[in-house]
Amino acid sequence: MVNINTLDPSASPLDYYGFELRRYREAAGLTQRQFGDIINYTGSMVGQVETARKLPTLDFSQRADAALCTGGLLTRLHPLVMRSQLPAWFQQVAELQSRAVGIYSFETHMVHGLLQAEAYARAVLGVLDSTDIDDRTVVRLARQRIFEKEEPPVFWAILGEAALLQEIGGKKVMREQLAHLLSFEGNPLINVQILPFSAGAHVGSQGSFDVYRFAGDPAIVYTEGYGSGHPSANPDTVKDCSLRYDHLQAAALSLRDSAGLIRRVMEDRYGEQVA
Known part of the structure; x- marks a missing residue:
C-alpha cells in the first residue's frame, strides 16, 4: 500500500x-x-x-x-x-489526436477507438488480458472527450465492411456499437463511411492508417503494429497516404448509404431474434 x-x-x-x-x-x-x-x-x-x-x-x-x-x-x-494511463507507446498518439484539427482514419476490420462504445471497447481490450479492464476501458473512452472541446476536430472515419461483421463481444455488444455509429448521423464533425466488399481491390489493402492535420504544423501519418505505433511526418509518406485516403473516400459509400448499410447489418445480423 x-x-x-x-x-x-x-x-x-x-x-x-x-x-x-x-x-x-x-x-x-x-x-x-x-x-x-x-x-x-x-x-x-x-x-x-x-x-x-x-x-x-x-x-x-x-x-x-x-x-x-x-x-x-x-x-x-x-x-x-x-x-498518462495509456500504454507508453500510445501516449504520443493521444496527444496528436488532442491537438489535431482534422483526423482522417481508415480501419480495415475494427471500429476506431474514438468511435467505440463502452462494451465494444471492453471486449477489444480484454481479448488477451482482462487485468484492470474497468480502468483501461475508462481510459480508452476518455480519449473521446476531444469531441467535447470548444473547437473539436473534424473526424472522417472509413470502416471496411468487415468491421460491421466481425462479431466482437457478441450480438448485443455489436448491436450497441452499430447503434452508436448511427448516433453520429447529421453531425458534420463526425463522419462515418463504409468501404463495401463490392469495392474489390483498393488502395488501403496494406492496412489501417490515420492522417492527423494541425492548424500550424505539418500533417502526420500514423500506423500501428503489435504493441507499437509509428507516427511519421515524412512529406512523401503524408502525400502518399493523403492520396490513398482520397481514393478510399471515393470508393466508399456515401454518408447516407453508409448509415443505411450499418442499419441493415444491425437489424438483420444483430437484431433480437424472435423464437
Missing part, C-alpha cells in the same frame, strides 16, 4: 492528482469519509484516489472541484491523468 505521507506528486499525473486532492481536503478540515459524503462517493474511494490506487472519474473530479473550491484544478488535471 502507498504511504500517503511519502506520495511523490512528481512521480506521475495520477500521483499529483492524489496529492492535490488530499491537500485541498485537509485544508477544508474534512476527513475522507466526510468529504465522500459531500460528493456522494465512499470514503474508501476518496482514499484510493488520494493514494494513486484508483483512477478518478470526470464526475468525481467535477464534484471534488465544486466541494473544495479548487477553481476547476482537478477537472483540468483529469485528461492528463487519463492520458
Whole structure:
C-alpha cells in the first residue's frame, strides 16, 4: 500500500492528482469519509484516489472541484491523468489526436477507438488480458472527450465492411456499437463511411492508417503494429497516404448509404431474434 505521507506528486499525473486532492481536503478540515459524503462517493474511494490506487472519474473530479473550491484544478488535471494511463507507446498518439484539427482514419476490420462504445471497447481490450479492464476501458473512452472541446476536430472515419461483421463481444455488444455509429448521423464533425466488399481491390489493402492535420504544423501519418505505433511526418509518406485516403473516400459509400448499410447489418445480423 502507498504511504500517503511519502506520495511523490512528481512521480506521475495520477500521483499529483492524489496529492492535490488530499491537500485541498485537509485544508477544508474534512476527513475522507466526510468529504465522500459531500460528493456522494465512499470514503474508501476518496482514499484510493488520494493514494494513486484508483483512477478518478470526470464526475468525481467535477464534484471534488465544486466541494473544495479548487477553481476547476482537478477537472483540468483529469485528461492528463487519463492520458498518462495509456500504454507508453500510445501516449504520443493521444496527444496528436488532442491537438489535431482534422483526423482522417481508415480501419480495415475494427471500429476506431474514438468511435467505440463502452462494451465494444471492453471486449477489444480484454481479448488477451482482462487485468484492470474497468480502468483501461475508462481510459480508452476518455480519449473521446476531444469531441467535447470548444473547437473539436473534424473526424472522417472509413470502416471496411468487415468491421460491421466481425462479431466482437457478441450480438448485443455489436448491436450497441452499430447503434452508436448511427448516433453520429447529421453531425458534420463526425463522419462515418463504409468501404463495401463490392469495392474489390483498393488502395488501403496494406492496412489501417490515420492522417492527423494541425492548424500550424505539418500533417502526420500514423500506423500501428503489435504493441507499437509509428507516427511519421515524412512529406512523401503524408502525400502518399493523403492520396490513398482520397481514393478510399471515393470508393466508399456515401454518408447516407453508409448509415443505411450499418442499419441493415444491425437489424438483420444483430437484431433480437424472435423464437
